Each structure stands twice: as C-alpha cells, then as structure tokens.
Amino acid sequence: MTVEAPMPMSYFDLGGQGLIGLFQRLPIACMLVHAENYKVLAINEAFRRLFGWSDQQVVGHPSAELSLWVTLNQWEMLCGAMSCQGRLDQSELELRCSDDSLRSCLIYAEPVEINGEACRLLMVHDISDRVASEKALKRSENKFAALFRGAPDPCMLFEKRTAKIADVNRSFTEVFGYEPTEVVGKTAPELGFWRFPEKREAVIAKLMREGRLRNEPIDFFARDGRVLHCEVSSNFVMVGEERCTLSTLKDVSERKRIEARIKHQAYHDALTGLPNRLLLSDRMRQHLALGERHNLTCALLFFDLDHFKRINDSLGHTCGDAVLHEVGRRLRAHVRKADTVARLGGDEFVVLLAGLSGNAEQVAEQVRRTAMQLLDAVASPVCIEGHSLQLGCSVGVALAGEHGDTAEELLKHADTALYGVKASGRNSIAFFEPQMQVAVSQRLLLESELRRALEEQEFRLFYQPQLDTRARQIIGAEALLRWQHPQKGLVGPGVFMHVLEESGMILQTGQWVLQEAVRFVAHLLDRGCVSADTFSISINISPRQFRQRDFVAQVAAAVHGQSIPPQCLKLEITEGIVIDNVDDTVDKMHELRVMGVRFAIDDFGTGYSSLSYLKRLPVDLLKIDQSFIRDCAGEGSDAEIVRAIISMARSLKLDLIAEGVETAEQFAFLQQEDCHVYQGYYFSPAVAPEAFCAFLGPLAASERLALP
Numbered sequence: 250m251t252v253e254a255p256m257p258m259s260y261f262d263l264g265g266q267g268l269i270g271l272f273q274r275l276p277i278a279c280m281l282v283h284a285e286n287y288k289v290l291a292i293n294e295a296f297r298r299l300f301g302w303s304d305q306q307v308v309g310h311p312s313a314e315l316s317l318w319v320t321l322n323q324w325e326m327l328c329g330a331m332s333c334q335g336r337l338d339q340s341e342l343e344l345r346c347s348d349d350s351l352r353s354c355l356i357y358a359e360p361v362e363i364n365g366e367a368c369r370l371l372m373v374h375d376i377s378d379r380v381a382s383e384k385a386l387k388r389s390e391n392k393f394a395a396l397f398r399g400a401p402d403p404c405m406l407f408e409k410r411t412a413k414i415a416d417v418n419r420s421f422t423e424v425f426g427y428e429p430t431e432v433v434g435k436t437a438p439e440l441g442f443w444r445f446p447e448k449r450e451a452v453i454a455k456l457m458r459e460g461r462l463r464n465e466p467i468d469f470f471a472r473d474g475r476v477l478h479c480e481v482s483s484n485f486v487m488v489g490e491e492r493c494t495l496s497t498l499k500d501v502s503e504r505k506r507i508e509a510r511i512k513h514q515a516y517h518d519a520l521t522g523l524p525n526r527l528l529l530s531d532r533m534r535q536h537l538a539l540g541e542r543h544n545l546t547c548a549l550l551f552f553d554l555d556h557f558k559r560i561n562d563s564l565g566h567t568c569g570d571a572v573l574h575e576v577g578r579r580l581r582a583h584v585r586k587a588d589t590v591a592r593l594g595g596d597e598f599v600v601l602l603a604g605l606s607g608n609a610e611q612v613a614e615q616v617r618r619t620a621m622q623l624l625d626a627v628a629s630p631v632c633i634e635g636h637s638l639q640l641g642c643s644v645g646v647a648l649a650g651e652h653g654d655t656a657e658e659l660l661k662h663a664d665t666a667l668y669g670v671k672a673s674g675r676n677s678i679a680f681f682e683p684q685m686q687v688a689v690s691q692r693l694l695l696e697s698e699l700r701r702a703l704e705e706q707e708f709r710l711f712y713q714p715q716l717d718t719r720a721r722q723i724i725g726a727e728a729l730l731r732w733q734h735p736q737k738g739l740v741g742p743g744v745f746m747h748v749l750e751e752s753g754m755i756l757q758t759g760q761w762v763l764q765e766a767v768r769f770v771a772h773l774l775d776r777g778c779v780s781a782d783t784f785s786i787s788i789n790i791s792p793r794q795f796r797q798r799d800f801v802a803q804v805a806a807a808v809h810g811q812s813i814p815p816q817c818l819k820l821e822i823t824e825g826i827v828i829d830n831v832d833d834t835v836d837k838m839h840e841l842r843v844m845g846v847r848f849a850i851d852d853f854g855t856g857y858s859s860l861s862y863l864k865r866l867p868v869d870l871l872k873i874d875q876s877f878i879r880d881c882a883g884e885g886s887d888a889e890i891v892r893a894i895i896s897m898a899r900s901l902k903l904d905l906i907a908e909g910v911e912t913a914e915q916f917a918f919l920q921q922e923d924c925h926v927y928q929g930y931y932f933s934p935a936v937a938p939e940a941f942c943a944f945l946g947p948l949a950a951s952e953r954l955a956l957p
C-alpha cells in the first residue's frame with residue numbers, strides 16, 4: 250500500500266468549521282471516502298479509538314488498500330452496493346484493528362457532498378459485544394439442547410408462562426412411553442400423569458418459594474398405567490426469550506422396589522411372609538404405648554406345633570414347609586386385621602391380639618376364646634402332598650400388664666407358658682404363671698449339666714441283649730446311652746435325649762457312642778466272648794448325626810480304628826431319617842453297606858410311610874416297634890399289624906427283631922408267628938458292660954433261653 254500524505258482538512262474547511270467539529274465528535278466511528286476514487290478523506294475520533302488506526306495509516310489511502318478489510322471482497326462488496334444504490338444499508342462484517350484483532354461491525358454508508366465533491370460517509374457501528382454474547386448464547390443453547398436430548402434421565406421443559414410442556418427428551422419417551430407429539434403443548438393436568446394430582450399445587454408452591462426442587466419424591470403414571478416412583482429436580486432456565494421450568498424425573502421405581510424388598514426381608518419371615526420377631530417386637534411396643542393412652546391392652550399367644558419334627562423327619566422338609574405355610578394362613582384367617590401373626594422360626598408362631606378392653610377377667614376370657622378358636626383352626630386336618638395330617642399345637646399366653654409390661658417380658662413369659670403346656674401334655678392352652686419359670690430354668694440347667702457331663706465323661710453305654718431262640722444264641726446287643734449323674738445316679742435317655750438333640754450336643758455324644766460301642770465289640774471279640782460270624786452291636790443313629798457330611802468317614806474311622814469286622818456293627822436308623830432325604834440316605838447306606846456295615850430300621854411301623862422306600866434301601870433288619878408288641882397278644886389290631894410286618898419282612902428277605910418283649914404271652918405269640926429274635930425285659934434290660942459279659946457266659950445264656 251502506498252502511503253500518501255493525508256488529505257488536507259480543507260475539505261471540511263469548505264464545509265465550514267461546524268461540520269468538522271461535528272464529524273470529529275460523532276460517537277459513531279466514521280470514515281469519509283471520495284465517491285469516485287474512493288480515497289479516504291477523513292476518519293473521526295471514534296474510528297481511531299475503535300480500530301486503533303491513525304490518520305497517517307488511513308487518510309489519503311485508497312480504501313481498497315486499507316488493512317481494515319479482512320478480505321478484499323469485503324470492500325468490493327461494499328463498493329458494489331454503494332455504486333448501485335448510492336448508499337449502503339446496514340451490512341454486517343468483521344473489520345481488522347491495528348493490533349490485528351477483529352471487531353464485528355455494522356456498516357452504513359450515506360452519500361454526502363462536500364465542497365461540491367461527491368463523497369460517501371461510512372458509519373461503523375461496533376456490535377462485537379452483542380455478536381459475542383449471541384454466539385455464546387447460541388453455544389450454550391446448543392449445549393443445553395444436547396444435554397437435554399441426551400440426558401439419561403427423563404427431562405421435561407415447561408413454559409413458565411403457560412405451564413405447557415415445551416419439550417421432552419428421548420429418555421422421557423422411553424420411560425413414560427409418550428411420544429413428544431403426544432405431550433408437547435399440553436399441561437401436566439391435561440396429560441393426567443400425576444398419580445396424586447392433589448399434591449401438585451404444594452410442589453409448585455415449593456418450587457416458586459425456593460426457586461428449585463431437589464429430588465422431590467413424586468409418583469407418576471406411565472402411558473400404559475404403570476406407577477413410576479420418581480425423584481423430581483426442577484429449576485428455571487431461559488430458553489431463547491422464554492422462561493421455562495426444566496424438570497428431571499429420575500425413575501427410582503427399581504431402587505424403591507429393592508429397598509422395599511430388603512425392608513420386607515428384614516421384617517418378615519421368608520417362608521410364610523409373616524412378620525418376624527423384629528416386626529412383632531416393634532408392633533408390640535406400639536400397641537403397648539397406644540394401649541396406655543387409650544386404656545386398651547393386648548395379649549401374646551405363643552404357638553408351637555406338637556410333634557412337628559416328626560412330620561419334618563418322616564415326610565421331608567418340603568412337606569414341613571407346606572404345613573408351616575398352612576398354619577400361618579389359618580392363624581391369619583382367624584384374627585382381626587389389627588392383630589399380628591408372626592413366625593419366629595421353626596414351628597413357632599406368635600399371635601399378638603391388640604386393642605383388648607374390659608377388666609382383667611373379661612380380657613382373659615376373650616383371649617382364651619380366641620386361643621381356642623385358633624387351636625381348632627390349626628387342628629382341622631390338612632392335606633399336603635397326598636398326606637392327610639392332623640396337627641396339634643400348644644399355646645402359651647401372656648397378658649400385657651398382668652404378665653409383663655415390655656415386649657421382651659411378654660414374649661419371654663408367653664414362651665414360658667408354652668413350655669408349661671408342653672410339660673403337662675400338649676394340644677392345649679396355658680396362661681403364664683410365675684412358677685412356670687422354674688421349669689424353664691430346669692431345662693436350661695439340664696442343658697448346662699449335660700455340657701458338663703460331656704466334658705467330665707459321665708456318659709456310659711449299657712447293652713441290651715438280642716436273642717435268637719431258635720439258634721439258642723445271643724446274636725447281638727443294642728447299645729443304649731446312660732448318664733452316670735454324680736448326685737442323681739444312673740439317668741436314662743428319656744430324661745435328656747431331647748435336650749441333646751435340640752442343643753446339637755447329640756453330634757458329639759453320638760460320635761462317642763459309636764467309638765465306645767465299637768471298642769466294646771473289639772473287647773468281646775478279643776476275649777473270645779462272641780463270634781464275629783454271629784454277633785453284632787446295634788447303635789442308635791439320630792437324624793442330625795446321620796446327616797453330617799462326614800458321617801460315613803466317622804463310621805469307617807471307628808471300625809478301622811478298632812479293627813473289628815464291619816459286619817459286627819449295625820446302625821439303627823428310623824424311617825424319619827430315610828424320608829427326610831432319600832437320596833442322601835441311600836448313598837450313605839450304600840457306601841457303608843459296601844464296607845460291610847449293616848442296617849436296621851428302628852421303630853418300624855410307626856412312621857408315615859413304611860413300605861415305598863424299603864426296596865431301595867440296603868437294609869438287613871426290621872425292628873418291630875414295642876408299641877405293637879405291647880398288645881400283640883391281645884384282641885386288638887396290633888396282632889394283625891405284627892403279622893403283616895412279619896410277612897412283609899419275610900417276602901423282602903429281611904431279618905426281624907421284636908423289640909420290647911416283656912411277657913410270656915407276647916413271647917408265645919411271636920414264636921407262633923414264626924418270629925424268633927427278641928429284645929426285651931422278658932430276657933434282660935440293658936445292662937452295664939461287665940454284666941453283659943457275664944450274661945454272655947454260655948451257661949447263663951442257655952439257662953436264660955431255657956426259661957420260657
């Protein structure tokens with residue numbers, strides 16, 4: 250660009266002093282150019298300030314050559330417009346400053362005549378700030394739109410003015426099922442998707458008051474009618490010129506469902522779905538507090554199914570579970586809505602009767618009546634898996650106020666009362682009495698004494714002979730547990746066996762019995778008292794003991810440890826063990842049978858199903874239960890049962906022992922029915938090992954056998 254000397258100010262002089270002054274003072278940047286040669290005639294102060302160009306750099310130069318233009322096109326375009334229309338309506342372009350920065354400008358041009366010369370007055374309006382903020386706005390609008398559309402949670406945009414839905418995002422459509430066309434332009438009430446529309450006003454008031462909402466729990470209906478639990482966050486945004494409410498509706502239904510399930514699990518019994526101990530205690534506390542205020546009282550009924558263990562053992566856990574389910578259902582069906590039926594575990598149910606009124610006698614009578622109804626409800630026969638079962642139950646009752654003031658106390662006392670019912674025969678009701686506490690204490694004392702007995706090795710094994718009268722021989726003995734109590738003397742298993750089983754101590758005790766019995770056989774064999782071909786020791790195996798994973802290994806270790814022939818050991822199991830888990834039982838029995846150990850089914854005939862599984866089991870011997878032997882010589886049906894068992898054993902080629910033979914009549918009957926192996930007081934009770942050895946003496950045996 251050739252730099253020429255600036256044009257003399259005479260141009261303006263010609264126009265008069267007032268014009269130049271005005272030109273220079275104009276607040277808008279101006280440039281005066283010649284209309285023909287387009288040389289710059291003058292620039293004003295605002296121009297210099299805006300672009301930083303000096304008079305020397307601009308004035309006198311051909312306009313086209315100014316560094317002001319970012320491209321040559323710009324000037325050519327302006328020129329073209331000016332020569333066409335003689336003027337230039339606003340044209341928006343970017344112009345360069347002396348420091349190389351760019352400014353967004355609107356340019357206008359007006360023809361002016363100065364000193365008779367046609368000129369163009371270019372006025373430049375700086376709109377850089379506006380353009381920058383428009384750009385920023387555009388950018389943020391684009392960003393907002395992108396965020397809105399792509400947000401993972403459902404979003405809605407409402408016009409604040411009209412409350413109409415302006416837009417919804419993709420996630421909204423996915424979760425709520427509405428297409429944008431179905432909702433845009435409608436208000437929320439028109440859409441009818443609030444589950445509780447009456448809450449809407451309060452929520453809007455909160456939004457107005459606080460300027461925003463944060464995780465407000467609101468339930469909506471999806472398009473298909475499903476209820477969606479949402480957490481709504483809202484705030485105000487400007488979208489273009491419009492003030493809007495942006496709401497994010499986070500669907501927390503799944504989380505709520507999981508939370509509800511976890512809460513339900515924490516407070517309910519998994520099998521029956523009834524409240525558990527935790528929820529029961531909570532409800533009791535509530536009722537006790539309410540009762541005080543409204544002069545009402547409540548009662549706690551502790552239920553325990555009689556002989557449930559037998560059902561579980563003989564028919565299996567699935568059947569046991571179904572029974573528990575049915576009992577829970579029946580109890581629930583016979584109490585009022587305000588009452589609570591809870592299951593504490595096992596076969597223990599608790600009913601909380603709430604809102605009772607009247608004097609102490611009236612309340613007690615009311616509770617007794619309800620308890621009787623519940624007892625009857627449980628007692629009506631139930632058919633499960635083809636088995637018709639008659640259930641019985643015992644109920645212990647504690648009345649609030651009279652028998653305790655706290656949930657814990659009432660529960661404890663109802664449990665104690667239940668213990669009282671069980672101790673005095675089952676299938677009835679008992680209210681708590683302070684002396685019942687004594688029985689409970691005794692049970693606890695017995696358990697701790699048994700633990701001590703185990704440690705102090707106070708258990709003994711007694712042996713009851715088993716005789717074959719045809720072979721005139723003692724063919725075995727049943728090992729029976731005794732407790733040599735330091736003060737009470739010899740105690741039989743009837744007193745403590747249930748405590749050993751309930752407490753789990755039977756596992757340790759059972760293992761001791763196994764080892765001790767095997768040691769005794771080894772001793773007898775060593776001393777030549779018995780022959781391995783004809784003699785075996787029977788031991789009772791409890792269900793818990795048999796179910797142990799390593800039961801087979803325990804037996805093997807005992808047999809090998811004493812090097813006895815395995816056939817000298819006979820394991821007595823009950824039908825209950827078998828039915829509880831037939832596959833596991835069959836597997837274990839086979840493993841032991843392969844080893845040489847033999848099996849007897851104890852108490853045969855008393856279980857729920859006797860025959861169906863017998864063929865699958867490697868059983869050697871059936872023991873006819875003593876309850877059938879007791880009356881077998883009489884007129885009743887027991888004789889028929891014994892005959893049936895004998896003929897069945899014969900057809901299945903199983904050995905047979907009649908257990909509990911006490912009288913000559915029983916003995917005669919059995920002999921007549923061709924049953925020749927016996928165990929019973931008629932021959933001998935269980936005796937200490939030394940006495941048994943003496944009994945084995947050939948003389949003693951034959952004398953005894955000669956008795957009948």
Ligand SMILES: Nc1nc2c(ncn2[C@@H]2O[C@@H]3COP(=O)(O)O[C@H]4[C@@H](O)[C@H](n5cnc6c(=O)[nH]c(N)nc65)O[C@@H]4COP(=O)(O)O[C@H]3[C@H]2O)c(=O)[nH]1
Pocket residue numbers: 713728729730741742743746759762788789790791851852875908909910911928929930931934935
């Ligand atoms: N009325 C009468 N009873 C007779 C007669 N002959 C034998 N008995 C008794 O009948 C029971 C037979 O044992 P069980 O049926 O296996 O019944 C046993 C068995 O189920 C259990 N038991 C005993 N010892 C053990 C053991 O070491 N382990 C396990 N798991 N249970 C045992 O305790 C139950 C009772 O044992 P005991 O009191 O020793 O009672 C024994 C025995 O003394 C008789 O002629 N008349």
